[in-house]
Each structure stands twice: as structure tokens, then as C-alpha cells.
Ligand code: ADP
């Protein structure tokens with residue numbers, strides 16, 4: 001699904017941040033990326049999603065067999081790459097539901113599909129919101145306006161479920177995510193994942209991996225993946241920190 005080969009990237013006019021990343025994600029897999037603060041984890045997620053503050057200076061990003069490095073962020077989204085907090089905007093007067101309807105129909109249009117019939121849309125919203133324990137009044141609230149941390153997470157996970165991407169990248173950068181917010185993310189990922197999609201989960205929180213079983217755990221430090229293991233690596237990191245891996 002995703003192959004990253006010797007990827008190098010820098011901030012516009014800045015220093016190199018990603019210094020040769022290699023990563024392969026197959027359908028059905030959950031990959032976790034952990035690592036010290038400032039390692040380049042958020043940069044990696046932004047570069048995969050195509051955010052324009054970064055410049056790729058070498059390597060390849062192949063998504064479903066296609067090199068996507070020249071694609072704009074919205075084209076990547078239309079091809080099935082979802083990045084959490086891609087839509088962090090507050091839009092007074094636009095409800096959670098109306099926003100996701102528009103986003104979903106835009107994606108359909110970009111893929112040559114007609115708008116989803118209203119009845120089908122309603123049924124889909126009902127199915128996904130019920131799965132996530134989202135209440136009706138939440139769906140009619142203004143997007144992100146006055147949302148708590150947990151509500152932002154809930155909205156984000158709802159967007160992911162509705163858009164049903166091939167690859168979901170969740171960057172859990174926020175410090176101070178409480179246990180409820182972690183559960184929202186974990187339950188959402190577990191409800192979302194299937195044999196045909198994949199999840200790249202970036203997190204500081206070992207605890208999150210108690211609820212989501214990753215197939216692979218990677219440690220990113222100083223712009224490179226310095227170690228890859230299974231779930232047990234996350235436990236080892238919780239116990240020993242990162243210092244033993246750095247030189
Ligand atoms: P992580 O998510 O692992 O904490 P980041 O990808 O956010 O790391 O940051 C990696 C490094 O790149 C840090 O030193 C950070 O200060 C720098 N950096 C990232 N994005 C920017 C930016 N837009 N402008 C300036 N420096 C940045």
C-alpha cells in the first residue's frame with residue numbers, strides 16, 4: 001500500500017529533518033511510530049500527506065503503486081490518504097455533519113462518482129456515529145467550535161470512519177490527551193481497520209498501544225528509523241526510554 005524509500009525532506013529554507021526513511025506498509029497492517037520529541041514524526045506524517053511547508057529532497061513515496069510526491073495534499077486525500085487534523089478549522093454555522101457530507105461528496109466527485117444520495121448518506125452517518133457512540137446533538141454542533149480535546153478526537157475519528165481512507169495516519173501529538181480521548185482514538189482505530197486498509201499511528205503514548213495492537217513498532221530518532229520491532233518493542237521503550245537506542 002505504501003512504500004517509502006530513502007526519503008529525505010527539509011523545511012522550506014531550513015535544515016534537513018527526514019534523513020533517509022524506509023518504510024513499507026501492507027494492507028491490513030497497523031504500524032506505530034514512536035520516538036523522542038523533535039525526531040521528525042510529525043514531519044513524516046505531513047510529508048506523506050503532502051503538506052506544503054516541507055520539501056522532499058530525495059527518495060520516493062509510492063502509494064498503491066504510484067509515486068505521489070508531485071501530488072497536492074487534496075489529490076492524496078482523494079486517493080485515500082487521511083491525516084488526522086487535516087481539517088482543524090473552526091467553521092461557525094457549519095455542522096459536523098454538513099462538513100463531512102461536503103468532504104465525502106468532494107472525494108466522490110474527484111473519483112468520478114456522483115453525490116451520495118441523501119438517504120444513503122443518512123444511513124452511513126447513523127451507522128458510523130453509532131459505532132463510535134456519537135450522540136445526535138454532537139453531529140449538529142458547529143465544526144470544532146468550543147470542542148474539548150475529546151470532542152476534537154471524536155470528530156477526527158468520525159471523519160476517518162466516514163471518508164473510509166485506504167491509509168489513515170493519526171498523529172497523536174497533543175500532550176495531555178486524557179484516558180477518554182485515548183479510548184476514543186483506540187476504539188475508532190479498532191472499528192476502522194480491516195484487511196483492505198492500513199493505519200500509521202504516531203504516538204508518544206505507549207498506553208495507546210495497550211488498546212491498539214500494532215503489527216510493527218518503529219522508533220524514529222534524528223530523522224531516521226533506528227529500530228523496528230513488534231508490540232514488545234513498545235513495552236521495552238516504556239521501561240527503558242530511548243537513550244539505549246541512541247548513540
Ligand atoms: P516530532 O513530531 O517527532 O516531535 P517534528 O517533526 O515535529 O518532530 O519536528 C522535527 C524537527 O523539525 C524539530 O527540530 C522541529 O523543531 C523541526 N520542525 C518541524 N517542522 C518545522 C517547521 N514548520 N518550522 C521549523 N522547524 C520545524
Ligand code: MG
Pocket residue numbers: 037038042173
Ligand atoms: Mg513534537
Ligand code: MG
Pocket residue numbers: 041042043173
Ligand atoms: Mg510530533
